[in-house]
Amino acid sequence: MKTLVVFLALGLPAQAANLTMPFPANQTFAETRPLSSHRIATEPFDGTLPSITAEGAVTRRIWQLTGAETTLQILAPLRAQLIEQGWEEVFECATRACGGFDFRFEIDVTPAPQMFVDLADYRYLAAQRGAAWTTLLVSRSGELSFVQTTTVDPDAEIAPLDPASDPVAPSDLPTPPNTSDVVQTLLEMGRAVLPDLDFRTGSTELAQDSYASLADLSDFMKENKTIRIALVGHTDAEGSAEGNMAISRRRAESARTLLTVKYGVAPGRVEIQGVGFFAPLTRNDTEAGRQTNRRVEAVIISTP
Structure with missing residues (x-):
């Protein structure tokens, strides 16, 4: 960095x-x-x-x-x-x-x-x-x-x-042992893609009921009990802006449901947002690019 x-x-x-x-x-x-x-x-x-x-x-x-x-x-x-x-x-x-x-x-x-x-x-x-x-x-x-x-x-x-007068940065958060790539990126950047959450174009449902990235995220939040996050959903560029905003929010909601229900993170510590296709990671003119852009990211929104 x-x-x-x-x-x-x-x-x-x-x-x-x-x-x-x-x-x-x-x-x-x-x-x-x-x-x-x-x-x-x-x-x-x-x-x-x-x-x-x-x-x-x-x-x-x-x-x-x-x-x-x-x-x-x-x-x-x-x-x-x-x-x-x-x-x-x-x-x-x-x-x-x-x-x-x-x-x-x-x-x-x-x-x-x-x-x-x-x-x-x-x-x-x-x-x-x-x-x-x-x-x-x-x-x-x-x-x-x-x-x-x-x-x-x-x-x-x-x-x-x-x-000495510089405000505390997100990387000053305690690093748990055996930190995963997702948690390490979250500590360094304040945000991290949850890479194993895969969505088809137009889909808001997760195919599995367990994901390594959500398990790592829940472990991190349980060790740092004052941290709150937002799960932010994203889409590819297929379809209308209004439709994609709704889809991206529902994707974030699907991830939040697993994180809170299966992995036991308190619902009040996890907010959701959807930003549609307005924050792509790469181009949308290939299937590989569209798949990359269909994602959910975790973003730290409050720290100790």
Whole structure:
């Protein structure tokens, strides 16, 4: 895995957003890239995503919060803080009004487990102050809420981040003995394909009643009792977007049923999502490629 050089702004740059989370929060991710770009949505998705691309020092921070019952309870006080600091709101939307899954997969989101976006419950805000831009993305998953803030500041001065202050990464989770390939990948990347779960085109049923990947996943979760995961279903590109979204969710549900009923993982620790054909691993113009894309992935969504 490539090592990313991480930077942090010196003090508070003139244009940076300085936000206080409105609920108990743990910052799980922070980086600033000295010269990069960030795509900013300016209107809802409607076949395409109206957007601008801002360039400069791109600072991203992610928090996990507890105690909020809605995404608006989080976004509203953060929006008020931005306005008080002189930021001007350019665009704001919520879930369906944003464009649903199409919008979510067009914007720039840090992968799970740092950031998790429930396709049925998220909010987005873009604000501008001078030449700088800030975007907020808020979502909830069970009892946890997630906030991603991204600020693009062409005038920021930066210096290397002290490694001692870097937030805990998923790879800092305890590694159980005799770790399987699935669990090792989950620890290193925060997500892992369950490779032995095989689906035919259009099918949502699993042919077997036991799978090594689910057994390994259940052992890992039983040894790490505070971890929660999402099972995310995927399809090939055959059929409509709406139909594939439904199929992918049912595939995730089939895997969840086995994981909870046969392998004894508590249902409250396993969520399901379906993303249809919007996150392929490879091309869909061969049968081998389509088979690869029909899959279920495990994604860590909360850690100790």
